[in-house]
Amino acid sequence: MFKLSAAACAIRTLLRISLPVLVVFGSTAQAREYTFDAEILKQRGVDSSVNAHFAKEAKFLPGLHSVSLNVNGKDKGTLAVRFGPEGEVCVDNDFLSAAGLLPIKDPAPQDCHNYRQDYPSAIITPMPNTESLQLVVPSEALDSNLNAMPANVQHGGTAALLNYNLFATNSRYDGGSSEYRQASLEAGVNFSDWLLRSNYMVTDNDGKISANSLYTYVAHTFVDQKMQLQAGQVNAVSGLFSGAPINGIQLTPASALIAGDSGITVSGIARGAQARVEVRQTGQLIYSTLVPAGPFSLDNVPIIRTNTDLDITVVEADGSSNHFVIPSSTLKAKRLSRPQGLSMSLGQVRDVDTDYDKPLVANISDGWRLSPNFTLSASGVLAADYQAAGAELDYLPVDNWMIGTSVLASKESFGEATNGVKSELTTSYSPVSSLSISLSGAKYSEDYRELTDALDDDYTSYDSSYGAGISWSSHILGTFSFGYSLNKASGDNSDSRYVNASWGKTFKYASVQVNWQSQVGSTDENDKDEDLVYVNVSIPFGSQSISTHYRQQGDDSSAGISTSGSVTQNTAYTISVDRDLEDQSDNFNGNINTNLHYTQLSVGAGGDTNHQRNFNATLSGGVVAHDHGVTFSPYSVKDTFAIARLSEPVSGIEMSTPQGTVWTDAWGQAVVPGMPLYRNARIEINANSLPQSMDLTNGTKMIAAGHGSVSKLGFKVMNSRRVMIDAKRTDGTPLRKGSSIVDEKGNYIVTVVDDGHVFINDIEGLSVLYATDDDGKRLCQLHWKLADKQDKEAFYEQTEGVCR
Known part of the structure; x- marks a missing residue:
């Protein structure tokens, strides 16, 4: 300051x-x-x-x-x-x-x-x-x-939190009933950009209670190094391998701090100073910046896609403009993702069911951009009885065509010593924006194992796997997709093949979706080749909608209708009726979800013609303890959050945040449950939710938050007591229009308007008022009386006054 x-x-x-x-x-x-x-x-x-x-x-x-x-x-x-x-x-x-x-x-x-x-x-x-x-x-x-990180990133702050999701269901049927309750609890503390998180799951299944700790860890981001540290019960990141849950420590790149690289360069000439360059694709503004006079070159312009022309407009300070187009054929896009950097972890394997001792394991991964068209990634895994290493090379031969190949090798000696290799080839091609094709294939040697697979004596490996997919969209015919996958098992085990297809189209008054899935050519005699068909038609009616559906799987089929919509701004419902077309039974279900501003509640009930009934309820949200008290949130609180506070304790004031709408409590406070990392976020008060007697001095905050920080946002409000006084003289005639009203020190306050009305914008602190003539001479003193309690919802109060 x-x-x-x-x-x-x-x-x-x-x-x-x-x-x-x-x-x-x-x-x-x-x-x-x-x-x-x-x-x-x-x-x-x-x-x-x-x-x-x-x-x-x-x-x-x-x-x-x-x-x-x-x-x-x-x-x-x-x-x-x-x-x-x-x-x-x-x-x-x-x-x-x-x-x-x-x-x-x-x-x-x-x-x-x-x-x-x-x-x-x-x-x-x-x-x-x-x-x-x-x-x-x-x-x-x-x-x-x-990477254009804002200069005013907020760091630090201390708070404790508890996220909760409480679920209960009760089912009743002929001959008995069952109950199930579940509590998912996440507790944590943020302090000086460090955070501690611990998650527990407690269940009660017909009186059988169990509790499990899912994870507990601390984390911190080192901004200068652009790395994030995790220590405790973490899931190891191993680049090309599946990784394993460990008790240990891990360093990974902080993705929010790593610059993206689109590879698109836009060059031109600005005629005058402070010209504005606007870049559009498909009519949408995707980038804008100011440039000085003369030639300019803008690197790494973010784009939506590489097969659509770029429309460039240079708007001069005098309003004139120059427009040109960069054809999609000339865009040299670096479609390959940029490797994010070095990641490492070290710890003991946990939460794996095995007959062997859980080993201490180390993982390391890195990646490099060899050229605009080549990237290389490598990973390694080292444990006492297991070692693995691999590399992946991605190549972009031409625009819209990507080829990737990888080779992974493993060696394990938990039981018998074995070696194995996995090789994979993938490719994707999009000749036009409406069509995309992908193919993949992998070959496994019989003894190739990931670490968690090697710890499982009963693991069955595949010999090879293949996949293919194609999607095509048309404004007239809709969107089509088709997929095929084949997993060839090793030895005497069974292969599996799946085919799925879908079509969707939005018409003027309805949307139609058709899905088909089939398991074909199974070598397992116990498996049936059953087709699954699902058809849905949805018809919107303003904020409500009606949907009908038909489902068939083998010899079973059903049809139904459902409706959903909003009861209020924060309450929604769903009602559905299904009929089994084979046994002619009906099933009814209804659910209502409501945001209660400080928690969320969902209740539902259902039943069928076979006398089965079910009831369920869910309560979810978060609680934060901070410097100024305890504040409730209707949403779960993320790693990085903020506390917004009004200068006066007013409840029910609506705020727009990146995670949704929140409301202030009785102390004028609200939790902003999640903030984007190292990027400006907008938090704004809805002025219409303020009492009529209250005004904002600042209703919008732009803030960027560092990982693990607890930001403090202050909004200043002014509470005014506006009064309209119907002022009369002692003989009952109104004060003369145009007369001045002054305070006891002679300071001008307001002018009398028609019929002797005197409007005071804020009467607090004004105990004495006088009416004066054109020469400033006091004519009389104005006397009035107000209600003991101000009506906060009234823009102004009305009262009568006598000037004597």
């Missing part, structure tokens, strides 16, 4: 009244010269020398100022910026890093480094009247390694 001196406040007031008018031509700025009234400056205690300082352009006073920074149209948060003796911006590498700009290559030991020396085309616009600073820089000045 920076405090302004009295002189600075006076100057800022003058600047707000009379700012120089800047006219931008290319990369230079010219300004008319203004002269401030020296007498006014003197009366306000300001030295008249500031006349020359502010005569040609708006500028900050020398020294350190807290400003809102905007770079190429993107907000970078509030930064402390130093200004030189002439109001120039003094940059250093700390400032450039926070702004997402490349550092100074050879910083000289000088008091104030001029950024325009490095980038002459850069435009720097100080705006002291709004305490902000705007920069427009060429694309080569941007630091792409920062």
Whole structure:
């Protein structure tokens, strides 16, 4: 927080009244010269020398100022910026890093480094009247390694949480009944960007109670290294292998901090300064930025797909524009995913049913981009009686065609010593946007094992597996998909083959979906080749919908109808009726879900014509204990969250958050249950949910949160007591229209309007009011009486007053 001196406040007031008018031509700025009234400056205690300082352009006073920074149209948060003796911006590498700009290559030991020396085309616009600073820089000045992470990322904070999901069901039927209850509980603590999480599952099945600990671990993200640490009961990440649950420690890349790389470059020329480049695909704006005058080149532009043209529009500052198209055939897309980096883990295998000792195991994986068209990944697993290693190579021969191949080898000696190899080949091709084809095949040697497979004496391996898929969409005919899979078992075991197909189409008044699945050619005599067909037709009616369906599997078939919709904004229902077409029995089910603002409740019931009945209920949500008390959430609370707090304790105020709508409790607090990591998120109060007597001073917050942080969001509200006084004289006549109402010190408050009405925007603190004439002479004192308790839902209160 920076405090302004009295002189600075006076100057800022003058600047707000009379700012120089800047006219931008290319990369230079010219300004008319203004002269401030020296007498006014003197009366306000300001030295008249500031006349020359502010005569040609708006500028900050020398020294350190807290400003809102905007770079190429993107907000970078509030930064402390130093200004030189002439109001120039003094940059250093700390400032450039926070702004997402490349550092100074050879910083000289000088008091104030001029950024325009490095980038002459850069435009720097100080705006002291709004305490902000705007920069427009060429694309080569941007630091792409920062992945545009906001400068104002929130870290730290301490809170404890409990997420709960409570489920109970009761079934009754001829001859008996059964009950089942389940509680899934996740407890945790966040402290200094570290987090602890522990999950338990408790069940009660007809009186038989069991409790299981699913996991307990601590985690932390090291931002500078872009790595995440987990320690405790974790699931090991092993790149090309399936991994295993372990009691140990693990380091993995922090994906939220790793820059993406689309490989798309857009180049052009801007005619004037501060031109805006807009990139569109299929009519949708996908990227926008500001560029200075002259040639520009934008790297790694995010795109929707690689087989659709890019529409580029350069909008100049004067409103004129230039438009051109980059054909999809010329896009050089790096379709291959970028390897995310090194991951390692070390720990003892857990939660695996085995006759052998659970070994200590180490995993390591990494990946490299060899060229724009090749990526290589490698993984290794090391345990006392098990070792495995493998590599995968992905190749992009042409646009929209990807080929991948991998070879994995294992060696285990838990029982008999065996070696095995698995080789795999995959490919996908999309010749047009509406058609995609994929093929895959894998060959296993008889003794190839993953670690968890090697610990299982009864494991049966496959000899090979194959898969194929195709999907095609048409505006006229709808969407089709077809898939085939074959698993060939080793030895005398049975093969399995599956075929599935689907078709869907949305018409003007209904949507139709048809699915078919079949197990064909099974070599197991106990298996039946049964087709499964499911047809659904859905018809919407505003916020309600009606669906009919038909299902057939072998000799069994059923049909039904269901309806669903909203009862209120936070309550929804579903009702369904099904009929078994073979035994002519009917089944009825109904369910209602409601968000109670601080928890969620779902209740349901069903039955059939065979006298079976069932009832169920679910209660879910989260509880957070923090610095200012305990707050309930209708949603489960994620690793990274925030506490929003109003300046006054008002309940039921609606807030929009990235995880859904939340509401304040009786203390004016609400949990923002989840925040995107290292990216700006918008939290906004719905002003319509405020009491009529209350106003917002700031209803929107933009905040970026670091992993494991607990952010604090403060929203200031003002509670005003507005009053309309029907003021009359002692003889019953209304006060004269146009009369002034002043307080006891003679300060003007309001003017009397028609019929003697006096509207006071906030009467709190006004105990005495007088009516005056045109010369300021008091005519009478106004007396009124208000209700003891304010009606918060009324925009203003009405009362009568007498002026005597």
